[in-house]
Every structure is written in structure tokens, then in C-alpha cells.
Amino acid sequence: MTEHEVRSLICQVEGAVRAAIDLALPELAGADPVVRRSEHADFQSNAALALAKRARTRPAEVAGAVSEALRAGTGTPVAEITVSGPGFLNLTLTDVALWRQVAARLASPRLGVGSPEQGRRTVVDYSGPNVAKEMHVGHLRTTIIGDCLVRVLGFLGAEVIRQNHLGDWGTQFGMLIQYLDDHPEATWHHDELTEGTSPVSALDSLYRAARAAFDADPAFAERARARVVALQAGDEETVTRWKEIVAESEFAFREIYHRLGVLLEPGDSDGESFYNFLLPDVVDELTTAGIAVESDGALVVFSDEVVGPDGNPVTLMVRKKDGGYGYDTTDLATIRYRVRDLKADRILYVVDSRQALHFRLIFEAARRAGWLTDGIDAAHVAFGAVLGPDGRPFKTRSGDTVKLMELLDGAVDRARAAIADKVHELTDEELTRIAEQAGIGAVKYADLSTSRIKDYVFDVERMVSFNGNTGVYLQYAHTRICSILRKAGDRIVEVDPMLPLHPAERALVLAMDAFGDTVAEVGRVLEPHRLCGHLYELAKAFTDFYEACPVLSAAERVRTNRIALCQLSARTLRQGLSLLGIAAPERM
Ligand code: ARG
Numbered sequence: 001m002t003e004h005e006v007r008s009l010i011c012q013v014e015g016a017v018r019a020a021i022d023l024a025l026p027e028l029a030g031a032d033p034v035v036r037r038s039e040h041a042d043f044q045s046n047a048a049l050a051l052a053k054r055a056r057t058r059p060a061e062v063a064g065a066v067s068e069a070l071r072a073g074t075g076t077p078v079a080e081i082t083v084s085g086p087g088f089l090n091l092t093l094t095d096v097a098l099w100r101q102v103a104a105r106l107a108s109p110r111l112g113v114g115s116p117e118q119g120r121r122t123v124v125d126y127s128g129p130n131v132a133k134e135m136h137v138g139h140l141r142t143t144i145i146g147d148c149l150v151r152v153l154g155f156l157g158a159e160v161i162r163q164n165h166l167g168d169w170g171t172q173f174g175m176l177i178q179y180l181d182d183h184p185e186a187t188w189h190h191d192e193l194t195e196g197t198s199p200v201s202a203l204d205s206l207y208r209a210a211r212a213a214f215d216a217d218p219a220f221a222e223r224a225r226a227r228v229v230a231l232q233a234g235d236e237e238t239v240t241r242w243k244e245i246v247a248e249s250e251f252a253f254r255e256i257y258h259r260l261g262v263l264l265e266p267g268d269s270d271g272e273s274f275y276n277f278l279l280p281d282v283v284d285e286l287t288t289a290g291i292a293v294e295s296d297g298a299l300v301v302f303s304d305e306v307v308g309p310d311g312n313p314v315t316l317m318v319r320k321k322d323g324g325y326g327y328d329t330t331d332l333a334t335i336r337y338r339v340r341d342l343k344a345d346r347i348l349y350v351v352d353s354r355q356a357l358h359f360r361l362i363f364e365a366a367r368r369a370g371w372l373t374d375g376i377d378a379a380h381v382a383f384g385a386v387l388g389p390d391g392r393p394f395k396t397r398s399g400d401t402v403k404l405m406e407l408l409d410g411a412v413d414r415a416r417a418a419i420a421d422k423v424h425e426l427t428d429e430e431l432t433r434i435a436e437q438a439g440i441g442a443v444k445y446a447d448l449s450t451s452r453i454k455d456y457v458f459d460v461e462r463m464v465s466f467n468g469n470t471g472v473y474l475q476y477a478h479t480r481i482c483s484i485l486r487k488a489g490d491r492i493v494e495v496d497p498m499l500p501l502h503p504a505e506r507a508l509v510l511a512m513d514a515f516g517d518t519v520a521e522v523g524r525v526l527e528p529h530r531l532c533g534h535l536y537e538l539a540k541a542f543t544d545f546y547e548a549c550p551v552l553s554a555a556e557r558v559r560t561n562r563i564a565l566c567q568l569s570a571r572t573l574r575q576g577l578s579l580l581g582i583a584a585p586e587r588m
Pocket of ligand 1: 125349
């Protein structure tokens with residue numbers, strides 16, 4: 001256990017039931033106590049059913065023996081045990097144990113959450129937009145999910161290294177640079193652009209124009225090809241131009257990152273170009289090891305594990321016929337670099353699920369090359385698509401990809417309307433600030449709360465709703481607790497563990513107590529929607545509590561304990577939202 005860690009009640013109950021099993025049935029020692037939340041009591045243990053089979057007796061008998069041993073145990077939080085059904089143990093905890101838990105969590109700056117990822121060096125590859133291209137809805141999920149995982153793992157003690165794998169290298173830049181040189185009148189630097197356009201949208205259009213010129217004008221095509229060669233050869237003037245394009249693009253990405261409130265910084269960018277000089281060596285190593293082999297004039301890796309529809313093993317392209325390197329080669333270099341130089345224990349690629357095969361092949365090759373060893377966890381953190389209202393990949397009415405900035409503007413506008421509708425006493429300035437927090441939070445929450453691997457429909461109206469499992473609902477729940485605490489005079493309170501608990505108080509305490517385990521689980525399975533679901537249940541438990549249990553008008557001792565519950569609820573929600581990367585305003 002790390003400092004400040006408060007062991008959750010369910011863990012304590014598991015420990016007690018496990019000890020009771022060891023005592024009652026020594027031949028089955030160490031068995032899983034199968035403890036879950038229960039509708040009939042605080043928890044239940046379903047262990048007897050599985051154990052009876054192994055012990056060749058009836059479940060009721062096992063349940064009886066275990067409950068007896070459990071009753072005899074000392075220092076457990078369990079107050080009451082009943083056997084129900086074929087052999088379920090219903091377990092009710094002492095009120096004291098629940099109040100102590102509240103007090104202990106309140107006393108901890110991190111709410112008693114442990115640090116199970118302590119010291120684990122974890123690389124998170126996310127966002128990875130392409131230079132000279134507008135960030136679009138396709139980059140939304142990787143940026144938001146990646147940011148959430150960075151926050152969660154960091155909170156759990158991991159040593160997180162953020163990696164923004166910018167698409168900043170390739171032959172297309174030769175063409176673009178030539179076009180810019182041919183058209184000195186073109187504007188694309190951020191300081192010469194008008195409001196509402198960004199360097200990347202300007203460069204995006206210029207690139208399209210360059211493509212058109214390439215197809216229509218053989219003389220331009222000739223110059224463009226020469227420019228590609230110059231860029232690859234490191235020609236100074238060409239490289240300077242390319243750096244300028246990258247810097248202007250990063251300027252535009254930064255605006256989006258800032259608006260989204262993600263943690264990415266310029267220093268996190270190690271794009272494709274960063275690996276360029278490493279590629280020949282990576283290729284050499286794979287060739288010497290016999291992993292990369294000649295095929296049809298190119299150098300490829302044949303998979304040992306995956307065959308394509310034609311029955312042949314699928315391949316990674318290590319070096320093309322023309323001697324060029326591509327996306328595959330660069331990713332072989334990313335994994336070698338992250339293992340060898342960054343010394344990662346865990347490497348996460350937060351990239352859309354259509355690239356599943358690519359990463360499977362990269363990991364396989366890296367294992368064969370001896371880069372990835374058993375002690376290193378490499379994972380493709382895949383996610384589904386964002387769909388439009390018609391259930392097809394999200395596009396504008398004219399069929400273009402949706403620009404991320406416009407998408408965010410739209411969500412903030414809707415959030416503003418929804419808030420203005422519900423809350424009337426806000427000044428214009430407050431409304432603007434809160435609408436931004438709510439609109440951005442709504443987009444992020446909608447994304448994070450759907451199971452990662454599923455597609456979801458981008459439905460702004462639903463996202464900014466005050467009802468249901470939305471970011472706005474959670475933010476609003478948090479502001480309501482803040483308002484109670486303002487009236488109560490927020491101060492350090494001393495919890496009285498001897499008071500009886502109202503059922504709604506009980507449910508709230510049990511919900512809050514599961515926060516740390518939920519966060520730890522998100523760190524293990526990398527699924528942010530579990531945290532969203534937990535916070536939603538917590539907010540609902542708070543609402544039920546507040547309806548059933550008056551806080552401000554309660555008698556002094558009861559009131560104090562209820563204020564403590566409000567404080568812990570507010571802090572847990574705030575901490576949870578912050579791990580999702582969502583603001584928690586105090587008023588809205
Ligand atoms: N730039 C790529 C894209 O837009 C994503 C890069 C993901 N990271 C990686 N190491 N391949 O699809």
C-alpha cells in the first residue's frame with residue numbers, strides 16, 4: 001500500500017471472506033471470494049456455489065461454514081451475515097466502518113486512491129495529426145482518449161511520456177514546397193491570416209492546388225519531383241521551408257489542444273521526421289536478423305501469425321522498391337526507440353481501430369527482433385468511428401470532413417443555449433466562460449463515455465443535455481453540491497462515526513468508496529467509459545441522498561456528517577472530471 005492509500009470496503013470484505021474460506025475449508029484455501037455489490041445487503045459473496053462443487057458438498061453447507069468462520073473473525077467491517085438462496089452470503093457492514101472510510105478519504109489529498117502504476121514508465125502515443133492538414137473529427141478520439149489515459153496513469157503513479165507522432169514527413173511536402181515557391185503571394189502564416197482560418201486550413205487548400213497542378217502541368221510535376229529529392233537530401237533552403245510548414249501547423253494544432261484543454265505540449269512532438277535518420281539502421285537490424293527479406297525488389301517482413309484472404313502471410317513494407325520508407329518502417333522505429341531509448345515498461349498506441357492489423361504486425365516483428373520482451377506491455381488502444389446522424393462516418397452536408405474547430409464551436413453554441421435556458425442569473429461573461437467549459441466538456445464526455453471500441457453518433461443536442469449520462473449533468477451535479485457547501489460554510493468537519501446511516505447515505509458512501517478501484521481498473525484495462533459510468537452512478541446516488549436527507553436543516557451532529565458527505569462527493573466528482581480532462585465549474 002502506498003502512503004495515503006485507503007483500502008476500499010470491497011477489498012476489506014474480500015480479505016475477510018478469503019480468510020474465512022481459508023479457515024473453514026483449508027483444502028480450498030486461496031479461492032476467489034467472489035464479492036460483489038448486492039441489492040439485498042451492502043455486498044454479497046457468491047463463492048459457495050463454485051466451492052461446493054470442488055468440495056463435493058451442498059452450497060448451503062459451504063455458505064454455513066464460511067459464515068461461521070466470518071463471524072468468528074475479528075477486525076472485519078462485516079456486521080451482519082445472512083445466507084440466502086442456494087448459498088449466497090449477504091453481508092452488511094457496520095456503520096462505523098462506513099463513516100471511518102469517509103473520514104479517511106476526506107483526510108487524504110488524493111481521496112485515499114493508491115498508486116498501483118507507481119514507477120511504471122509508460123509511453124502514450126496519441127493525437128498524431130498530419131502537418132499541413134486540418135485536424136478533423138478523426139483526430140478527436142485519439143486526442144481525447146489519449147489525454148484521459150495520460151491523466152489517469154499519471155494519477156496512479158506511472159511515469160508517463162507523451163508522444164505526439166505528427167505526420168510531418170513524406171513526398172507530399174516536396175510538392176507543397178515547390179508550389180509555395182511558385183506562388184509567393186499565397187498566405188498561410190498565422191500572423192497574416194484573417195480570423196477563422198488557420199495555417200493548416202490554408203496549407204490544406206494550397207496542397208490541393210499543388211496536387212491539381214501536379215496532374216495538369218508536367219513542368220510543375222518535374223520541379224515538384226526534384227523538390228522531393230532536395231528535401232530528402234537535406235537541401236538547406238528546402239528544409240528551412242519544410243520546418244516553417246511544420247511550425248505553422250503546430251501553431252494551429254496548439255490552438256486546438258489549448259481549447260480542448262489537453263496536456264500535449266510542443267516538447268511531446270516526436271513526429272515521423274524524428275525517426276527518419278534511424279530508419280536505415282532499423283532496416284539493417286531487421287535484415288541482419290533475417291526478419292526483413294527481399295520480395296519483388298522490396299524489403300518486407302512476412303507475418304508468422306496472420307494470413308491474408310489469399311492464404312498468404314500478410315507483410316509489413318520495410319523498404320519500398322524505389323528505396324523509400326513509409327509508415328510501417330517508421331512504426332518499427334517508434335517501438336525500438338521507445339523500448340531502447342525511452343526504456344518504456346508499457347507502450348500504448350491510441351490509434352483508430354482500422355489500424356489494428358498494422359499494430360499487430362509491428363508488435364509481432366518487434367517481438368521477433370527481440371525489442372519487445374515479456375516484461376514490456378505494448379498495446380494498440382483502438383477506438384471506433386464518430387458517426388453522423390445518418391449513422392455513416394461523420395461528414396459535412398457537402399460531404400467534406402468536419403473540421404475540429406467548427407465542431408467545437410457548434411457544441412459550445414448549443415451548450416450556451418441549453419444553459420441560458422436553465423439558468424437565468426448568469427452575466428454574459430459568466431455565460432460565455434461556462435458555455436465553453438460545458439460545450440467542450442460535453443464533447444469529451446460523449447466520447448469517453450462510450451465504450452472505446454464502439455462507434456458512436458455525434459449528437460450535440462444529447463451531449464449538452466442536463467439529463468442522462470452527459471458531461472453537463474455531471475458538471476451541474478457538482479455545482480449543486482458546491483452551492484450547498486457554500487451555504488453550509490465549507491470548513492473542515494469532524495465525522496462522528498457513531499451515527500446511524502440512512503439507506504441513501506449508505507448507498508452514497510458505498511458508491512464513493514469504489515472510486516479508487518474504478519480508476520485503478522481504468523489504468524489496467526484502458527477504458528475511460530468505466531470512470532464515466534462510475535461518476536454517473538455517484539452523481540445519481542448524491543441526488544437520491546439529497547432528496548432523502550436534508551443537510552442544512554438537520555440537527556447539528558447529523559448536519560456535520562452530511563456536510564462531510566457533500567464534501568467528499570464534490571471532491572470525488574471534481575477529481576473524476578479532472579481525470580477525464582473536463583472542467584468542474586463551481587457555478588453554472
Ligand atoms: N498520423 C497518423 C494518422 O493520422 C496517426 C499516427 C499514429 N501513431 C503511430 N505511431 N502510428 O492516421
